[in-house]
Amino acid sequence: GNDSPAASSSGSSTTALSGTVNVFAAASLTGSFTQLGKDFEKAHPGVKVNFNFAGSSALAQQINQGAPADVFASAAPKNMDQVADKNTPTTFVKNTLEIAVPTGNPGKITGLKDFADKNKKIALCAVQVPCGAAADKVFKAVGITPQPDSLEQDVKAALTKVSLGEVDAALVYKTDVLSAKGKVEGIEFPEASTAVNEYPIATLTKAPNADGAKAFVDYVLSDQGKAVLTASGFDSP
Amino acid sequence: MSLRQDTRTGSVRRRTGGQLPLVLLLPALVGLAFLLVPLIGLLIKAPWSTLPSRLFSADIWQALRLSLLCATLATTVCLLLGIPLAWLLARASLPGRGLIRALVTVPLVLPPVVGGVALLLVLGRRGLIGERLDLWFGFSLPFTTAGVVVAEAFVAMPFLVISVEGALRAADPRYEEAAATLGAGRWLTFRRVTLPSIAPGVVAGAVLCWARALGEFGATITFAGNLPGRTTTMPLAVYLALETDPDVAVVLSLVLLLVSVVVLASLRERWISGLR
Amino acid sequence: MSLRQDTRTGSVRRRTGGQLPLVLLLPALVGLAFLLVPLIGLLIKAPWSTLPSRLFSADIWQALRLSLLCATLATTVCLLLGIPLAWLLARASLPGRGLIRALVTVPLVLPPVVGGVALLLVLGRRGLIGERLDLWFGFSLPFTTAGVVVAEAFVAMPFLVISVEGALRAADPRYEEAAATLGAGRWLTFRRVTLPSIAPGVVAGAVLCWARALGEFGATITFAGNLPGRTTTMPLAVYLALETDPDVAVVLSLVLLLVSVVVLASLRERWISGLR
């Protein structure tokens, strides 16, 4: 139900908000934030939310080069740290890893140990990107040396390879498995909890619309916001 | 002129009644297949059943309009700046011409995302030149449609420059000499003699340039951001669609392709025959 | 021949003692600045103090070697398939030539990632053709160096085809007629008369093709993946470096640029003068 939050949040708003809110958000938030934006606009008539979805590191670059951003929602704390002019960030969601296999599991993957099998085609994220760093942590924790065929630039690229059956398995986020329902199957594994990825959000000190920025972050952290995010497969912090 | 054209086509038609050399035909067909078969892959993969409903999203048309507009503007910028540059490289006696020519290819080799970063470093609000622009004129390029044009022009210009330079080098310079003896300065000679004679090369360069600009992604998203209606061109929309629904990405790509193929197929034949 | 070359250069040198038309010179210089200033931005941003230590990473050299190898192989493939295709488009009488020509530009317009997906759909393990390849020959392209070459060739070939077609259209067909009357078939005429006369256009196309292949990122990573030593080319290394340490990304980009500029600057002048 997305209609109810509109009433409650309009009640919570003290001053009448106006103008536009520029939200720079990680590409993996595209689906859920687009929805959130619509809801927010409904709750605050007269406010327009503009999204700039791109890779978190590109967004951090843009903000540091003076982009007119009000809010930054990053897919990793690291990229949030790169931004200088920000207010204290808050973690608003978490994401955990899952093994993704093509529908029907043609590679007969059962668990993490198959990632060490040279005969299986495996895709992982590169360690430079958050999902790769998380996977690295997991494998270190369980003491497995994976034998990947490819180190993908981002989690969607890994997912694409699974959904096209190019690889037998990949380590991706739960949200990704959910978004590709029907084309991939998820296999949960207990060690996932050792590498939880946190998404921080923050308003920026040079925000052209500081009030709007704060209201949007509040909305994301509100229950209504959480509901939308968890529907996409994110865990609450 | 039209008559002459007719006779020529007629002649070509009868001529090629003869056999085409297999040694040319075979690789040509393999090449064609290589370029087109992946397209067939996309067509097969496209979600035909739900296609009509997906096409009724206003966002698609907004992004498409923006893409066509920006690519066309970028091509115009490239033509205005690139043709003179090509001419300089081909005809003027520059010291270190070889180096300059190689430097022109820099935006080609630079991974587009890095190109975008470089543009930000120079033209961003905190950039070398961008800071002045902002200070003096209160005007900043990133996150504007003009920024998209700049990013696309930066990435696409080398195509134009190098194609046109190649055409200039293949052209017979004696016609320029003849024009000079008729009292035409370099500019007039360039406009009225050189340019018409290299028209096919310029058209080829412009096509490359336009198509490259239309498909440009990395530099655009880095330099101009991804703001729907303002800087979200089709390739950016495709990128976002890949994040949420890969099927939509395929549909978007096919729309982009269809439009560009229609534009090029209708435009080029006219240009090519009109300019010769 | 060398003597003749000398006289010509001499003549050009004295000629351009005269004034260059500002109306050409000005935009040419603006264009040059536009292409080069972002490079200056990168150079300023580069971490010069720590540069030497960063360059001593074996990974860089491995990626660079792979990049050069793959770009060169891809260019070779493009030359072998693309020149015949350009010839077919320019000289043969094809039904629907305009459409075919426009379709050739498809890989240009297609966002590279989608291009990679399209290649996977056709040549991947489960792809239309790839499945057969895998079944019959136990051979699969993705995740191999050959896959990188295929992805780069796919993206870069339109540049070659369109440049060369432009050159062919600008060439005087009467020389081909003369060759025909001397008993030369189309293949011989093509090899010995047409090709040498369009050499500058072919060189231009090959340069575009090589540079584009060298900078290719999206289609490569999507189709061939990213495995150091096997498929990690420089642009892939740059992209990943950008995620963690933008300074490293700048260093890598500069290395890539430097190498390509050196290669092109030394190679092209020789080609251009050698082939004319």
Added chain:
Amino acid sequence: MTLYADVRVSRGAFDLSLDLTVEPGEVVALLGPNGAGKTTALRAIAGLLPVGAGRVALDDEVWDEPPRVFRTPDRRPIGVVFQDYLLFDHLSALENVAFGLRARGVEKHAARAEALRWLGAVGLASYARSRPRALSGGQAQRVALVRALATSPSVLLLDEPLAALDASTTLHVRAELGQHLNRYEGRTLLVTHDPLDAMVLADRLVIVENGRIVQQGRPTDIARRPRTDYVAQLVGLNLYRGTATNTTVALTDGGTITLAEPASGPVHVAFPPTAVSLYPEPPTGSPRNTWPAVVTGIEQHAHTVRVRLDATPTGPTTLLADITPAAVADLHLTPGQHLHATLKATEIHTYPS
């Protein structure tokens, strides 16, 4: 094997319709004013321009017959010299000449040796390595000439092969060309502006105006019976074959002629009708040739009168003289009248044949 060419082509407002045959060993010259369609006809026979209607065939080997048959130029055993040369700029003169031989499968070294021989024949051996753009206009045309000759084609098509040559070179190249055409067993079609080239080199003339044949036949026949003033002016030339010994030529059809410059062997002897003077009594003076002659015909042309004469037994069988109407009146010229014809030895041109 005869070359049949019934060529009908439309090019814009211009419309060509010629019907030609060329026998083996025969040299046919196509003469006509600028824009008459000579080059167009030659291009059609070469296959560079498909005929709109008609038929081009070498005996029963059909080359072009719309709408079914069309043989491309490279599959026609032809050699062409183009009016604007069309030498390959990126090849040396030698490679240009060797090109056709190589295309017809001659091995590289043999082709180059043969090409060098040909270049030598037109005095350009020392330019073998020059690029066409480094050649003068006349040099370029000579290279184009031997490039076409080198392949020994069945049909040789020459478009103004001697136009860009200077007087002294022309003499040399014309003799070379004449010798080759004599030895040559193929069919030759020669487009030229120069009636002298045409009459010396060709066995038959075809005169074209405005895309149509206005007259054709053996040079002597046309010279004797020109149908129009244009043709009369174009081909009015006394031309004989004979064998020269020093300064005397014994004509094949009887009679002798005295030359100024010694020659030897079979020659063509030519002089214009204007060079012949007529006297009622044999004059004694510088002219070396004085023959008794009988008037056989008188024709009035625009401003001159052409007199046909028989000068047997000491001179040529038939002889043309162009004189003024005033001279006709002075001499009371009538057919059958006996006269003396004089011809200065220095007025005679001789060409080895």
Added chain:
Amino acid sequence: MTLYADVRVSRGAFDLSLDLTVEPGEVVALLGPNGAGKTTALRAIAGLLPVGAGRVALDDEVWDEPPRVFRTPDRRPIGVVFQDYLLFDHLSALENVAFGLRARGVEKHAARAEALRWLGAVGLASYARSRPRALSGGQAQRVALVRALATSPSVLLLDEPLAALDASTTLHVRAELGQHLNRYEGRTLLVTHDPLDAMVLADRLVIVENGRIVQQGRPTDIARRPRTDYVAQLVGLNLYRGTATNTTVALTDGGTITLAEPASGPVHVAFPPTAVSLYPEPPTGSPRNTWPAVVTGIEQHAHTVRVRLDATPTGPTTLLADITPAAVADLHLTPGQHLHATLKATEIHTYPS
């Protein structure tokens, strides 16, 4: 303002060194065999090829003087007709001719009207809209000719302007060209192979061989005192100015000549020395011109003897006759001897001057 051209250029193994001047209103013809360097000299004067050493200047306006001065072709008031035409393929014949006028700032409509007038003058008005490739060789050359003439340049440079024209067109175009050159106040340099063109059109001949001037001077002077056999053969021509009334020409230097074809007004009259016959007694026959003459000189050339004569008062002051050595012996020729010279009216060429 005089054109001074001291041109020294090296091109590969070829080496050119010419020193020329052309006065206003003067027409200088550059004659020489193929590859003599005529085109090279012309290109250097046009500024298409910087001289290696020397100086090109129009009076005190220096065009080229290495290493400092070099004026590009577009800043030299010149008009050039190229040996291979170089018409712009993408422009119509009319636009080609209008090009130079437009480049010199003439307004579009005026330029086109002027261009059309010029095309009409060479009989190509109906081809105004044709593309160069749709023109025949001769038509293309005429367009190139008027393209250069249309801009009324101070220096006109013509490379073989009449070479591709057929006999009848040549006559017409030569007359047109001659008239224009007469009216023309600039300096003309004419490269040609045809001695007749040179002698009729030019005020002075410069004969070049192998990159060097071998002789120069007024056509009649050169014809009378040729330094080499080559020159003698090249320019051996009796040439006079006079005024024609019907078939009689009153020569400017005295005497009269009878023509075959009526003419009127100022004309050039030309006939080769070979056309003149010598008799001890005046013969009565068809030749319309018989003059008493006195031998003033005898020169032995390769195979012929050139006799210089005075034919005053009834004929031309000086007269050349080429006869055979045998005739010289027969007539016992010695300087001072009195003879009778005959010349057939039909041997005479007349050109309006």
